[in-house]
Each structure stands twice: as C-alpha cells, then as structure tokens.
Amino acid sequence: MEKPLLTVDFLDRARKYYEDEVATVATTGEEYTYSELGDRVDRLSAALEQRGIEKGDRVAVLDPNTHYHLETAYASMQLGAVHTPLNYRLTSEDYEYILSDAEVDAVYADYDYAEKIEAIRDEVPTEIFITNDEEAVDGDWESFETIVRETEPEYSRPEMSEDEVITINYTSGTTGDPKGVMRTHRTETLHAYLIAIHHELTSDDVYLWTLPMFHVNGWGHIYAVTGMGAKHVCTRGVDAEWIVDTIQEQNVSFLCAAPTVLNQLIEHYQDNNEPEMQGSNEVRVTTAGSAPPEATIRKVEQDFGWDLKHLYGATETGPLITLSDPKRIGSEEEKLSLKKRQGMGVLGTDVRVVDEDGNDVPWDDATIGEVVVRGNQVMDGYWNKPEATEKAFNDRVEGYYHMGDLATVDENGMIAIKDRKKDIIISGGENISSIELEDTLFEHEAVADVAVIPSPSEEWGETPKAFVVPQSGDPDDPNVEKQDLIDFTKDRLASFKAVSRVEFVEELPTTATGKIQKYELREQEWDEEDAMVGQG
CATH class of the missing domain: 3.40.50.980 (Rossmann fold)
Incomplete structure (x- = not known):
C-alpha cells in the first residue's frame, strides 16, 4: 500500500510514542x-x-x-x-x-x-x-x-500531498540574488530517513544544536531527531566552553560542527587542561564545509574520544548526498585521510563525477570531473526561477542536479573535491560570493581593479582575500589602508561575508581577452596547502 510522506508525521510520531519524554531543552x-x-x-x-x-x-x-x-x-x-x-x-x-x-x-x-x-x-x-x-x-x-x-x-x-512544497530554503546568493530552494514533503521526509540511518539516530540520542537550524532545515535534523523521539538541546550561538559544559551536563551524544567549530573546541581543550569532552554518552560528530585536516580529525577522535563523519552536499540536495565513513574501506593507517574525502553516495542516491561530455571519469583519483547527483532528497526546483532550475538539472547530464564542484574518484568510489566551477568561498560553513565582494570593493574610490579568492584559514577553513590594484597604480602607495577596505565591506555586507585580507598588486593576471585568471591567484595562495580550496 502507499502512504503519503509528510513532514508533520515526525512530530505526530514523537507525540504518540514519547509524549512524556523530554523533547527540547x-x-x-x-x-x-x-x-x-x-x-x-x-x-x-x-x-x-x-x-x-x-x-x-x-x-x-x-x-x-x-x-x-x-x-x-x-x-x-x-x-x-x-x-x-x-x-x-x-x-x-x-x-x-x-x-x-x-x-x-x-x-x-x-x-x-x-x-x-x-x-x-x-x-x-x-x-x-x-x-x-x-x-x-x-x-x-x-x-x-x-x-x-x-x-x-x-x-x-x-x-x-507529499509532492507539495513545504519549505523554501534560500541559498547564500553566491551567483547573484539568493535563490529559493523548494523542497517537498517527500524530499524532506526521505532525506530525514537518510539522516536517521547514516547518522545512526535512536530515541535515546541527545542532539546538541551547534548547526544552524536555518541551514537546509538543520540538515534535516528538525525532522529526524524529532521523529526518532530524541532530545533537542537548543542554543543561542556557538561558544566552545558552553558546548563542552553542555555536552557533560546534558550527556550529549550527537552534534554537527563545521571545521571552524572543531578548531574552537580543540583550542579550548588545549587551553583548559584537557577537560573531559563527554558525559555518560559516547559522542558522535558530523562535519561539512571545508574538509578538516588530518590533524583535526586525529585530535577529535583520539583526544576527545569522539567518532567523526564527514558529509557533503548542498542546500539543493538536502544536503546529504555523500558520507565519508570508511569502516570497511582502507587500512587503519588510511582511515584519517579517507575521512577527509567527501565519500560515497548514501542510500538511494546516484552520485557521479562526469567530464564535459557527461561521461563518468575513471576511478583513478586523478581525472577531474563535475559532481552530479540524482536522488529522492534533491530539491523540487528554484522558487520562481524555471530557467535556473532547467540549467541546474541539465547542464552536462540530463536529469541530474549539477553541484558545480569538481572532483576525482578513487578506487573505492569515494569522491574528493578538488576545485569549483563557481568562484564560491566557503568560510566557516557559509557560502560567500566573490563577485558580490568584488562589486562592493569596486565602489571604493581607491580601487581600480580587484579579484577576490579564498585564502587558507586555520580558523575558518578559508576566508575571503582581495587582490587590489589601487587607483594610484602603486601597490606601495595605494592611498588607502588595508583595514579601510576591510571595514568598507563590513559596512555594506553581512559581517561573515566581509573581506578579511587585502593584498595590493600592480596588476591582476588576465587572459588575452582581459578575463581575470583567478586560478593563478588561487595556486599562489594555496601553494603550501594540501588542497587548493576548501571542500564545499
């Protein structure tokens, strides 16, 4: 028989079977x-x-x-x-x-x-x-x-009806105005099922809300945690000391944390005599955004005693489409490096890496292609944007959502993001448009030309850096302070989008037709890093 998949079923179930259990703190x-x-x-x-x-x-x-x-x-x-x-x-x-x-x-x-x-x-x-x-x-x-x-x-x-739109999540506007991602009862429900399965949720879990609920409905956790009858521990922001205290007091068993949050926790751990990092429950943590370095994974798993997983996706995909959880893949020595990868497709999800002709790249971990995906958790489309929807699903391969990320695939079928088609900066889990920052800086009278790229950051994974050609033409005498340009972007944009680094240059690398070659700036900026860009 067939029963409609509805988002309201999650709370209905929890009320039916767990009415006297704590739902929210x-x-x-x-x-x-x-x-x-x-x-x-x-x-x-x-x-x-x-x-x-x-x-x-x-x-x-x-x-x-x-x-x-x-x-x-x-x-x-x-x-x-x-x-x-x-x-x-x-x-x-x-x-x-x-x-x-x-x-x-x-x-x-x-x-x-x-x-x-x-x-x-x-x-x-x-x-x-x-x-x-x-x-x-x-x-x-x-x-x-x-x-x-x-x-x-x-x-x-x-x-x-399960095919009716029940939530709209707006992207961060990385290519112009934000787009409203339409998600139906069906997509939300099936994605929540995937979350429950792959994150091994049970009714006695205690979930700490370090991940913003506005992010794709908290990656589906507003549904999955509720439907399982587990406990939500609410927050008003991320503070490392408070997180550690709450994990102990509430016996937290599960949380999600961008690499920047993991770094804050590691710093707190090291600066405060290595406090106990769990209560009576063992702790599981999922991270996304920029891929954490192996040193971070090692500290979280070995020093904290937590079990870490690394997921990959986008607002348009729920977000979960791949997960790096190599329990049955690779040697023990390879586990940490494998957990950095975006991983393999989750249940019921067809994840491919394809070349410009739409053909799958070989599993050689060298050939680069674009990640495309088809699955029940993928969005219905963009709100009032049929042309953008059509392009998103039919660029290289018809019927697949195109992630805009370039990746390789290893012999186990695990993908690793290498670069992006779009000039997106992912800082602390937030998408930032380089185009928006460049347009803002162009408004400053001292700026003649500018290119914004991601720069490596231990705290945020990556952070916006502007290469500025000053109107004076002399990078040694630009007639403006670097901090003035940083403050200029802070005054005009949301604080997390602001440029945090500025470098004055005589000229920007360009093609014969005058197009700025950002890849040269990125290679220069990431020369000593393991990966050229953060893993969106």
Missing part, C-alpha cells in the same frame, strides 16, 4: 516534553490560522537555534504553510529581498534579530509579525508566549 534550561511541545505547536497553528494563514502561505523564521524555531516550523507545516527559515547573519536588505521574493505572509523573529525585520517591514508584503520578547523589540509585534497561552489548541489540518 530551552536555552534557559527549561524542558518541554513531546506532549508539551505538541501542545504549544497546536496552539500556534490555531493562532496562525485565526490570523489568516492557510495552506500554501509562507511563514518565515528568523531565529538562532531555540525551541521557538522548532515550534514555528511545525506549527506552519501543520497548516500546510511553507516553512521559510532565514539566515540570521544576513542584513535587512537581504531580508527585504527574500521576504518579497517569497511573498512571505508571516514572520517570527527572535528579539535579537527582529530589528532587522522592523527596519524593512513597510517594504515587504508580510503582515503578521511575532517575536519571543515584544518588550525588547521596537514596533508593533505580537508576543509568542501570549499567543500560545491565550489560544486554544484547535485548528484544521488540511489534506496534504
């Missing part, structure tokens, strides 16, 4: 059982319904990793409304574009970020504004807690 330490969590979600669903939200409407969430994000997401989806998480590191201008592009009907914003929405609320179609602390926010905002307290938990759940 709030950042204040307050705990909610799955019964209590479900009641709050029902009340918010009813309140949104009373305010006119219905199936197909978009409800945005701007929140760090608190229980409010989980509650708003499920409350929206129970109405068939489209969950639209927002990156809390963006600017008001970014939010104006996204809220307008998605035609968002309601927004919940944490009190720390609501001012960014307040600044543009007259410019967007959104009419419902909810926050968790209305006293701390300027403007006319409704109180989340008042709504939940004063609304009865009775709402009408509509009929839903």
